[in-house]
Each structure stands twice: as C-alpha cells, then as structure tokens.
Amino acid sequence: MKHQIPMLILSAVGTLLVVSVFVPSAQHWGEDATLYFDIIAVFAFFLGGGNLIRVHTEKVSHKSAGWIYSVVTLLGFGIMLVTGLFKIGNPNGIAGDLSKSGSYFQLLFQYVMSPLNSTMYALLAFYVASASYRAFRAKNTEATILLVAAFVILLGRTALGVLLTNWIPAQLSVLQIPNLAIWIMNAPNLAGQRAIMIGISLGVISMSLRLLLGIERTYLGGDS
Amino acid sequence: MIALLRVAKFVVSLCSLLFIVSFLPGQSVYSQDTASSVNNLPPITVKAYDTENDAGSSITVEWSDPGYWRREGFNGYRLSRKNVASGIEDSLDVLPTGHVLHEDRSVSDDSSYTYTLAVLINGANLTSTSTEVVRSSKQWFDNRLTWVLILGLIICGAVIYFIESAKRGTKLFLRRIAGLEAIDEAVGRATEMGRPILFIAGIQDMDDVQTIAGLTILGSIARTVAEYDTKINMPVCTSLVMTAARETIKHAYVTAGRPDAYNDDMVRYVTNEQFGFVAAVDGIMVRERPAACFLLGAFFAESLIMAETGNSIGAIQVAGTAMPAQLPFFVAACDYTLIGEELFAASAYLSGEPRQLGSLKGADVGKAIAMIVILVGVIATTIASAWNSESMLWIENLLRQMFSTG
Known part of the structure; x- marks a missing residue:
C-alpha cells in the first residue's frame, strides 16, 4: 500500500496532465493539479525547516567541526522568520503588506540577501574563466576545433573582429569574423542544440511512460 | 554682408509663401482626411465566430478596416454586444489603432449574441452593421x-x-554510457580514500522529471555506497526531494543488507534559495572534500560554480542534466557528463531490467x-x-x- 497509493496518484495526475494539453475544457484540471502540488510543497516546507533547525542545533550542542557556521545559519533563519512572521517594523503593522518598503523583512532582503546572492552569482565570472582555460586547451582535434570556434565567436563579438576583417569585399562578407561568429552560432551550434533537445524530449517521453506505467519506482523507495 | 542679407530675405520670403500656401484649401497634407473622404470609404466589415480550440465562453470578433484608422481624429473602435434573447446591449471596449480582432471572454455558452463595431472619428460614430447571431461553445479537442x-x-x-x-x-542492445560505468570507480575511490560521496539532485522540486531521474540514479549509487560501506552526503534545496531521497537511500541500504548503516542525516535540507544553496554546497565540498561528486538533475546558473569547486578539490565528478545551456559547463568541469537523454536512460541502464x-x-x-x-x-x-x-x-x-x- 505504501507504494501503490502514490503510484495510483501519480498515474492519475500524470494522465490528467497529458489529457489537459489536448482537451481545452480540461485545461483547468491540469492547472488545479499543479496547484495541489504547490499546496503539498508548502506543507512539506515545515519538514525542511524542522530538519535544518535539528541538524544545526545538534552541531552547535555537540560543538562539531564548523559549529560556528551553524550558529550563523540558525541566527539567519530565526531573524528572517521572526521579522517576516510578525512583520516587525512594517509601516502598516501586522495587517500590512510585507513587501512594502521600510519593513525590516524587506530591508534584510534588500541589504543582506540580495548582495549575498549577487556575490555568489558574480563568482561565476571567475569560474567561467578557469573552466574555459581548461576546456580550450588544444589537446586533440575536437578540442582544437572548439578552441578555434570559441576564438572566432569571442573575436566576432568585439570591435576588433570588425576592424580586422571589414576590408573583405561584400561578395565574401561571410568570411568577415562577425558574420562567421553568427554563422557558427546559427548553424552548427543551433543544429547541435536542437539534436540535444530532440533527444531530451524523447527521453522525457520514455521516462514519463515508465513512471505512468509504474515500471520506474526507485524514487518511491522501491525496486525499479 | 549684402549677399548674406539677400539670402536671408529669400529664405524669409520662401517661408512666408509656404505658410500662405499651407492655408489654401486642398493643399494641406491633412486636408484630404476630411469627413467627406471618410464617408467615401466602404463600410467596415465585422464578423463574429466561436473562438476555436477553447473551453467555451469566448467569441472572437474580427473586422477589416478599409482605412478609417488613417483618418485625422481617429479615436479607436468601440465594440458593442447585444444579447439576442434579452435584448440587453453592452458597450465592451474601446480598442486603439492596430486592433483588428477582439476576444470577448465575458459571454455565456447558453446565450446568443450579435456584435456591432463603431469607428470613432472626431466624436462621430460610424457604426457597422450587426454581425450574424453567434454562440460560444467548448471544444473537446484542440485541433x-x-x-x-x-x-x-x-x-x-x-x-x-x-x-x-x-x-x-527479446535481447536488446544498449550502448555503453561512460558516465554510468564510472559510478563503481568513483564510489570505490571514495572508499579507498575514506572520504564521503556528495550527491546533488539539482535545484528543482519533485515536479521536475530531471529531479526524478536524478533520484533513480541515486538509488543505484546508494546501493553501491552501502555495499562499499562509504558515507553519502546529500544536501537538498526542497523538502519534498529530501523526503523522497531519504526513502530512496533507505531502500538501497535495506536492499544491500545494511539497514543499520542508514541514517536520516545523510540527506539534509539547506535552503530553497538558489545561490544560498550553492554557497552551502561549495562550503561542504571545501570542508569535507568528498572524493566523488554526482550532480544529476536540473541545474541553472549554479552548475559551473558547483562543478568548478568540485574540480578544485580533485573529486571525480559525474554530472548530468537536460538543460542544454548548462551542458557545456559540465563538459568543461566534470570527468563524465550525461548529456540530455542519457540522464533519463540512466535508471534503465543501471537496473538492466528488460522492461x-x-x-x-x-x-x-x-x-x-x-x-x-x-x-x-x-x-x-x-x-x-x-x-x-x-x-x-x-x-x-x-x-x-x-x-x-x-
């Protein structure tokens, strides 16, 4: 029963979602089904929050390695929860909108959360540089082709690319670096991406059928 | 100086002449847009029909404007609807230039309607004839x-x-997928080094098929981990994934005959916040230095940050996603990458089950x-x-x- 009921729900909702794509009058059924998922996910948040508090409280109480980070996590969690739940500093009080500027929750979000998020995102620039350096080393034929293509695209998107090849006559304009860059992006790159997309779509169909037919059950903690 | 004065005089004369000419009847640019020329245009034609491939309660009104919209003083089209049974007439909306179609979603499938369209020019209403009687209905299939x-x-x-x-x-041939063949090698290496394995099932919830695909692979990895007696660590960013992953790992440990070694803390919730989750995962990678990292699921901008951090600590990395934009990052930073469909094929490949x-x-x-x-x-x-x-x-x-x- 532990596996049969979830399987039944999955098959019923999955079939409903497929039907709602083709039957206009059933579209709202599909929307309702996804709404129920959101409701369940909200309740499940208590599980996540509870787990977070338990894991980090244990770490602090046992003084495990890096326990000080757990203190920061618990403080951050608590402060955001209390300011948000009780709408502390909210200009219109407890009945007001939490997203109004001036509330402590909004201030914390704007001046703590957003800069921290931006900092993490900004790290991506450095990681792109280091990954590109490794990927573009001409170790074999494929890597060399990748390097040349990347070089043309990078050059084609700068003013230098235009300057270097704008002497090429209009009849041979395809050989101008910016145009070559456009061609690489629109022809070989797009063709490759579409091939991957077709594969992904077929993979999703096959996986969905395995789930709907109950052949795949690993995610429920059962044998496949 | 005299020449300059002559030029200035000529310019002033020319401007005066043009100014006078502009007042002459029939010479203005706008003069042709008079009410009389509007009246010369053919009447506006309007048709109404049941909106196709919808769930009912919608009628589409379409019109073709022979050129009223180009006229001076054009203020838009006013659409009116009349309920045939009750005779009640409603003015629906005033639509600006460029509109040739309006979908009326405020109708009932039980009533019939007619529509008229008025062109508003300088306060005057040039009204079209009524459309034929039309009734909305739902369609059972989107053609x-x-x-x-x-x-x-x-x-x-x-x-x-x-x-x-x-x-x-029937015997079926399946080509070798290097990334999946490497799972045993990665877990074996972690066992030899005495370090844990890190598994990330993406940052989406259980309603994403990529997350489910990631969890199905987790089942096989967890079974190997249990057999090798290695530690697995799985931070997650949604509560439902946490619950499902726990069930999956628990079952894998039971199957491997080591239920005692299972611990709920192998899977822990971190945060729903994308970059907060990345920061936590990067911290875990740097502090605990896992020997193998599995990044299998739906990833976005965080893919490269995680994969590069994993690379910097020297972990064997197996990644897989169906996000085409993230695949190049995984290919660049990971040892093995499951490209698109391979992620969905993995569970079948690993189980070897004929169905x-x-x-x-x-x-x-x-x-x-x-x-x-x-x-x-x-x-x-x-x-x-x-x-x-x-x-x-x-x-x-x-x-x-x-x-x-x-």
Missing part, C-alpha cells in the same frame, strides 16, 4: 495538436511495444522518425526554393504544419 497527438501516440506505442517485447525475452531497457528502444523509434523528417525536410526545402517545385513546397508546408503547435 492544432492533432499531429502532436499522432506523433505522440506513435512514439508511446513504440515504447510500449518494446517494453512488451523485452518482457517476452526499462525496452522503453529506451521505443524512444529510438522517435529518433528514427526525427532523422527521416529532418532529411525529407531539408531535401524538400532545398528543391522547393531552388526549382520552385509545387510538390516539394507542399511537403515542406505539411512538415511545418506537423511540428507546429500554434
């Missing part, structure tokens, strides 16, 4: 998706056929159809544009229609 349904049925039929065929014992393998074979039929259609499409389009061939143009249009959903 635009007929080909999608047919193709979907062919592919699903092929998948089911091969599943049944595999059940009957699952059959489903992969069915998807291959879809690939064969795609290849044939692409080939035929390329040939038809090339011939149609080079030799203006009618039959090839027909094939091209048919293929476009088949794969269009709009």
